[in-house]
Amino acid sequence: MASFIEHKLENGLRICLEPLSHLPSAACGFVVLTGARDERPEEEGVSHFLEHMSFKGTTRSSWERINQRFDELGSKYNAFTSHERTMYYGWVPSENLMPQIDLLAEMMRSALPQEEFDTEKKVVLEEIAMYRDSLESSMFDLASKELFAGSPLALSVLGTEETIGPLKREQMVDYYRRRYGPENMLFVASGRFDSDAVIAQVREQTAGWERGEGGRSQPAPKMQTGIAKQQIGKFKQQALMLCYPAPSGEDDDVRVGVMARILSGANSRIFWEVMQRGICPDAGAFHLDYNDTGVFVLYGLCEPERADSVLAALREQAEKLSADGPTEFEVQRVKNSVRTQLARDGDAPMRRLLQVATDVEILGAPRSLEAALEQVEAVQVADVRAALEEFPITGDGMLVSVGPEDWPAG
Amino acid sequence: MQREITQQKVAGAIDFLAEPMPGFHTATFMMRIEGGLCSEPADQLGLAYVIEQALDKGTARRSARELADAFDAVGAQMAVYTGRQGWVLVGSSLPEHLTTAIELIGEVVCEPAFPEEVVQTAVALTLQELSGLEDSPRGLLRRKMTQQVYGPILGRHMLGDEESLARVDAARVREHFARLATRSAMTMAVAGKIDIPQIRESVEQAFGALPEGERIREEITPHFPAAKGHITKDLEQTQIGISFPGVGYADPSFATEQVMLGVLSGGMSARLFAEVREKLGLVYWVGAWHEQPRGLGVVHVGAATKPERCAKTYETLLREIARLSEDLTEEELERAKTGIVAESTTSGVSVQQRANDLMVDHFHLGRAVRAEEKLDEIRRVTVDDIRGYLKEHPRDSLSVVTVGPAPLGED
Known part of the structure; x- marks a missing residue:
């Protein structure tokens, strides 16, 4: 291409x-x-x-x-x-x-x-x-x-x-x-x-544009841990996010993207073990990457009385994946799905525009669809395991909660 | 780009449409089964959505997970959507895997297991979504607008209601779906990098065993009372929705309505955005859209603003709706037409969009239409056509809905 x-x-x-x-x-x-x-x-x-x-x-x-x-x-x-x-x-x-x-x-x-x-x-x-x-x-x-x-x-x-x-x-x-x-x-x-x-x-x-100050020199922000909560009575559901430090955009760590897709989305662990168990209709995980820092997020939106179960179920999935690692098929299915997605992107100028802009900004150079695919194809089960060790998604992290209840209590 | 559209009956009774798109890198298979919300028994509202949720969770041959794994094994994706008058299933994949995706979708449609446990989970999750809808001001607005405009059958919401959902069980789901999922009730559209004879054969193999059945279409009575409704919610903004009758997709003046809507809300230079947001700063969100159940059309206008500016925003929306017939310019007309025509080379150029267009055309017109034919109709619309349309369709029967702290006039 x-x-x-x-x-x-x-x-x-x-x-x-x-x-x-x-x-x-x-x-x-x-x-x-x-x-x-x-x-x-x-x-x-x-x-x-x-x-x-x-x-x-x-x-x-x-x-x-x-x-x-x-x-x-x-x-x-x-x-x-x-x-x-x-x-x-x-x-x-x-x-x-x-x-x-x-x-x-x-x-x-x-x-x-x-x-x-x-x-x-x-x-x-x-x-x-x-x-x-x-x-x-x-x-x-x-x-x-x-x-x-x-x-x-x-x-x-x-x-x-x-x-x-x-x-x-x-x-x-x-x-x-x-x-x-x-x-x-x-x-x-x-x-x-x-x-x-x-x-x-x-x-x-x-041609006539004047230069400005430009640039950005800031130390990489450090993620805080603990509990952040806000009680807002007008909402009916409780929203919660469980956050852990993760690679930055500049790290370009494709393993974490694979990890997110194993946990979240169609045919993922959270889909089957949290949503399809009837615990809540909306839950998942994603990698939030800023240029120089990153966060791995597990989230759920639920009826307030289910918040404890949702949190426990998300933690259980994170712990299980961390302990056992993904299966060969899980890693392969993510690759298959990325392959189809990238083929679709090749026909979609707007999607490519946003991707090229991000790659040039953060990595300093554009990346072709073929190169992006190659990068995902190279990820093995052991790589995801290593990523989970380097960037653990278990333990306290930071729990964010917004909703009608003052949850978690205390 | 002139491309050949194939339209024929496959497996005896299935309407089949296909448009190859050379140069593209994926393919999409889309199918529609007549039914959806309008087919629900009156005491089982929410049934159609439970079917959507449970349909791909297991077949006679495979468990839910085995099925999902089979799609993933070839990188294919499948999604099911519930509409007012049918369900739509969409499968997308690399071209070489499309026949596998079709075989799997065939298995889902022909041999769904609908285990009781799966159906009960779908019901439980739907009930939770129903309570979650309370956190979506725009979702509540749309639900109320639809109910008020369309009445008890066409105006159904996919999440149903608590009382009805309690009655939905696996036996009802199986019976309802089996009654509707027949070859006569199906339309299929395929677009992208495709080999038509090969796909036709896959379709015949995958769906040929279904009973022929008959196309069951609920009789829809148009319903459009002038009405004002309100939902009281503790919100920072009041959501406003105004609806009035439009024309159906097959109506000769449908293209005129599309251009009229472009004048009202096509881009940032369109009237609603320019007047309500840019000049007066009353809103962040304002827009107009239209929708067409078969044989009907409705135009909606919506906006959200702080309660103290709600009356002014509402008046401005009404003024813009009324002003349309007074001072339309050639320049506005041209911009609206350009927007619609250009879309056919930008966001309209996708494999999935094209398959969807084929389905929509067939649903309303009974035939697929070349994109160029529809664009020519847009190009032919004149200022006089729009004036004529506005005269023939006076906007004097308005259905108004607000969601927010207080009804209109009491803020």
């Missing part, structure tokens, strides 16, 4: 392109290597608010015009913000890729109009309210606050009413100047296009 074209512009912007010439479309985007962990405590939520504001007007285009231009291109477009990155993307029929690049590049130099800032602040406050009505979001919010308490990873991506409410446009401008320099960004594209023409277009559109 494809090989990659990588290029670095004079202004420091890195470009990575993955041609998929059998498709009629192309997806592209700018990744800004910035997020909640790059904020000062008093500007908590500014990365995400700025992501909204990037759609709200430039020196050349009003917000109406920006939205209209996206829609005139027939684009599937959006943006998202996490603790570590902010990404803006559009997916268009191939013939519209050049104007899509122009538009995204223009937005990366937003005028941040004051009037729009005031209106959009209300939208962000509505978004915060929406997430506060969600049990899962409340669980994640508490988890990220407590797992890395005292570190920048504890800041909430959306911010709070207390930080967004008083936030001033000048603070956003200051953050923007620090973080949105071309040396702190990537441009990625995946799909059918002429690579030389794309590079030339990106060069032209970003």
Whole structure:
């Protein structure tokens, strides 16, 4: 399949392109290597608010015009913000890729109009309210606050009413100047296009960009242990997460991904031994990887009176896997399923775009589907056992609980 | 991209549709069995979803785990979904394993074991999901909107209710599924990198032993009372849903409705997003969508906002619904059409999406339709068509639902 074209512009912007010439479309985007962990405590939520504001007007285009231009291109477009990155993307029929690049590049130099800032602040406050009505979001919010308490990873991506409410446009401008320099960004594209023409277009559109401070020098946050709980009476279910230190994104440890799939998802241990035993309808495990740290999470959402049973059942599965290791078939079935998934990704420019962006950002280079498959194919039972020894998922860890009950008691 | 669509009867009575997609790296098999929520006996609401949960948990030949392992042995995935008027089963795999996936799905459909223990677990989990739904404001809104608009049969929710679920047992599950799972009640669609004769043969082998039966279709009476409903919940935001009658999928003005919906809610330049969110900052979520049970159509508009801004948001939504017939521009029309047409080269280009399109077309029209044929209908829609549509379908019978601390007018 494809090989990659990588290029670095004079202004420091890195470009990575993955041609998929059998498709009629192309997806592209700018990744800004910035997020909640790059904020000062008093500007908590500014990365995400700025992501909204990037759609709200430039020196050349009003917000109406920006939205209209996206829609005139027939684009599937959006943006998202996490603790570590902010990404803006559009997916268009191939013939519209050049104007899509122009538009995204223009937005990366937003005028941040004051009037729009005031209106959009209300939208962000509505978004915060929406997430506060969600049990899962409340669980994640508490988890990220407590797992890395005292570190920048504890800041909430959306911010709070207390930080967004008083936030001033000048603070956003200051953050923007620090973080949105071309040396702190990537441009990625995946799909059918002429690579030389794309590079030339990106060069032209970003030629005048001034550099910022960029970078991130923070010690790797250390995961806390203990119990974090929040009683919220309006919810009907209890949500719990059992967390353990795990490899970081930079460690690129594929064994942990295999471990998660043995424990969670279709035909997994938690599916059969927790859900299909009727203990709760929603439980699983996943690897939460930040660039320089990671967490392995076992979780369940259940009726409050079942919280003890769910916790016990999750612990039992973790202990059993740690003691006996996986079976040959379990490791093989994960490989088979990854093989099908990767084949599907090869036909899906948007999925490839997100993967290429992540690989370039965290590992410094893109990884082909073939290479990704090879990496998973190499994992053996002994490797998963070794990973479980290096990164144990038994013992106390950190237990996060949100729901109507003050659980666990004490 | 012009591709040939095959449509024929297989195994005597099964409607079979296939579209090869050269260059793609996977294949999808999708099948629909008529039934679903509308087929449930009135005292066993939730039965269709319990069938979904229990269907792949064992056959006459294999235990639930052996079955799951057999799919995993070739990296194939299977999922079952419950709809208003049927169940849909989807199998995806690498092209070389599609026939294995079809054989396994055949075993699931032709020889399900539905052990009592499995059915009881499915019932217990459904009851827990039902109580979990209380934590989903949007889920509660949708359930109430559906009940209010469609009435007691089409408006059923897949999780049923506690009282009904208590009556569901393995005997009822077996009897109900066996009555409906016949060749005449099945439609199958295959897309991706496929060899049609080989797949047709697999289908014949896998499903040929089922009784021919007959296609049982519940008579659906359209139901659309103007109504206002509210669910009181301690929430930070109030969820608002407004529904009004639309047209069915087979209606000649369906393409016009699609474009009208694009004008209202197609992208960020569409009216709802621009007016309610961008100009006034009233909401984070606002949108419009439509749905089509067979022979019917409904348009929904939804938004969520803090209670103190609920009245203003509701008024703005009503104004936008009314304004549609007043000042539609050519530019808006073109943008809406571009969005729909472009989707056919972006998110519409997937093996699974194409198989789904074939199924949907067949469900409503009785035939598969080339993607290009539908796009031409979109391209032909004019401003006058939309004005005509709006005139013929006045939006004066609104069904309104709110979920939040207080009903509209009392916040």
